[in-house]
Amino acid sequence: MGAIKQKTKTExxxxxxxxxxxxxxxxVSMRDIAKTVGITVGSLYHHFPDKQALYVEALGQTFAKxxxxxxxxxxxxxxxxxxxxxxxxxxxxLVNEDNNLSQLMQREILDGDKKRLQFIADNVFSGFLRxxxxxxxxxxxxxxxxxxxxxxxxxxxYHFQITPMRSLLPGHxxxxxxxxxxxxxxxxxxxxxxx
Amino acid sequence: MGAIKQKTKTExxxxxxxxxxxxxxxxVSMRDIAKTVGITVGSLYHHFPDKQALYVEALGQTFAKxxxxxxxxxxxxxxxxxxxxxxxxxxxxLVNEDNNLSQLMQREILDGDKKRLQFIADNVFSGFLRxxxxxxxxxxxxxxxxxxxxxxxxxxxYHFQITPMRSLLPGHxxxxxxxxxxxxxxxxxxxxxxx
DNA sequence: GTCTATAAAGGGATAGAC
DNA sequence: GTCTATCCCTTTATAGAC
Numbered sequence: 001m002g003a004i005k006q007k008t009k010t011e012x013x014x015x016x017x018x019x020x021x022x023x024x025x026x027x028v029s030m031r032d033i034a035k036t037v038g039i040t041v042g043s044l045y046h047h048f049p050d051k052q053a054l055y056v057e058a059l060g061q062t063f064a065k066x067x068x069x070x071x072x073x074x075x076x077x078x079x080x081x082x083x084x085x086x087x088x089x090x091x092x093x094l095v096n097e098d099n100n101l102s103q104l105m106q107r108e109i110l111d112g113d114k115k116r117l118q119f120i121a122d123n124v125f126s127g128f129l130r131x132x133x134x135x136x137x138x139x140x141x142x143x144x145x146x147x148x149x150x151x152x153x154x155x156x157x158y159h160f161q162i163t164p165m166r167s168l169l170p171g172h173x174x175x176x177x178x179x180x181x182x183x184x185x186x187x188x189x190x191x192x193x194x195x
Numbered sequence: 196m197g198a199i200k201q202k203t204k205t206e207x208x209x210x211x212x213x214x215x216x217x218x219x220x221x222x223v224s225m226r227d228i229a230k231t232v233g234i235t236v237g238s239l240y241h242h243f244p245d246k247q248a249l250y251v252e253a254l255g256q257t258f259a260k261x262x263x264x265x266x267x268x269x270x271x272x273x274x275x276x277x278x279x280x281x282x283x284x285x286x287x288x289l290v291n292e293d294n295n296l297s298q299l300m301q302r303e304i305l306d307g308d309k310k311r312l313q314f315i316a317d318n319v320f321s322g323f324l325r326x327x328x329x330x331x332x333x334x335x336x337x338x339x340x341x342x343x344x345x346x347x348x349x350x351x352x353y354h355f356q357i358t359p360m361r362s363l364l365p366g367h368x369x370x371x372x373x374x375x376x377x378x379x380x381x382x383x384x385x386x387x388x389x390x
Numbered sequence: 391g392t393c394t395a396t397a398a399a400g401g402g403a404t405a406g407a408c
Numbered sequence: 409g410t411c412t413a414t415c416c417c418t419t420t421a422t423a424g425a426c
Contacts, residue, residue: 151354168312237394
């Protein structure tokens with residue numbers, strides 16, 4: 001019984017996430033959601049007390065999907081240079097595969113809601129960034145690990161953020177949309193910084 | 196007469212830009228705008244045919260403010276390494292000073308409206324990026340200039356994008372909010388890539 | 391050029407039948 | 409658990425007085 005309810009809830013969230021990711025919280029109405037899911041607004045309110053709650057659960061589900069990646073991205077039995085190379089490639093694939101994740105993250109940072117940022121920091125980033133900081137210290141002990149960590153992430157994320165605009169910019173090529181190409185570029189760009 | 200009308204319009208836009216930047220298009224109502232400007236909704240519609248037009252003009256004014264920077268950021272009588280160093284510092288100051296510019300840009304990229312992205316590409320980025328590409332070719336002839344250009348911009352922009360969240364992340368320090376600190380970090384990180 | 395008043399549509403949310 | 413029907417507020421936008 002609870003399991004069935006859970007299943008419907010999950011399905012609602014799964015179908016709603018892309019809406020919030022693409023149009024933002026204010027850009028999506030409960031009517032939009034109901035229509036997309038294929039039920040009525042009244043039914044929606046049987047599963048969630050209000051729109052905010054639905055949104056927060058959608059966020060949670062989106063991030064939960066990638067918790068494993070965030071935890072397992074650090075294989076310790078290899079040399080730091082190989083570890084960061086693999087990590088950069090994995091991150092590129094992850095960001096390239098799940099547009100919803102990146103877009104929701106961006107919107108949350110733009111929105112700046114303190115409580116939700118704290119939730120994301122604690123549940124999504126915290127462990128991952130701590131591992132990144134450690135790895136950065138191994139790679140470049142003389143650098144500020146936090147700045148280097150954010151730089152690596154930013155370098156990757158920005159390339160995918162700007163994708164919708166890339167084809168309108170001078171010098172672009174189709175290959176620039178390939179996550180392997182971006183990964184190789186990013187790694188080779190940083191390679192000389194820790195040698 | 197036209198000049199006075201223009202002045203009122205400009206004032207409306209100036210006071211409205213921060214609203215759109217912080218809360219997004221759907222997050223701001225014509226009432227909000229009227230209240231912020233200090234006139235009524237009816238008067239607003241005397242100056243702009245609809246909300247879309249107001250928004251687009253607000254975008255235009257925001258970007259126009261920085262056209263000069265985009266054009267003048269390239270002093271040609273210096274060696275490439277100095278030029279990129281100065282450029283990185285200028286970009287950091289620019290992005291750090293005008294939150295509205297960065298936020299509106301982000302929102303536009305997220306929104307993905309083709310026509311408006313084209314407008315931004317043509318009127319804001321085009322010349323700047325072409326100059327960047329040239330400079331990148333001088334710095335690192337063996338690299339893809341477009342990828343290097345986007346990387347440099349992304350490296351800078353992301354540090355300021357993530358500012359609202361930075362204090363919640365492991366390893367952060369107050370100094371990380373300083374545009375000089377970011378600029379020096381970014382430059383030193385890339386320095387080894389073109390030597 | 392600014393106001394008041396109001397239309398018309400869309401938004402979140404609830405009640406109660408089935 | 410889903411539906412219909414509805415409430416009430418906000419939204420965009422317009423008309424017309426001053």
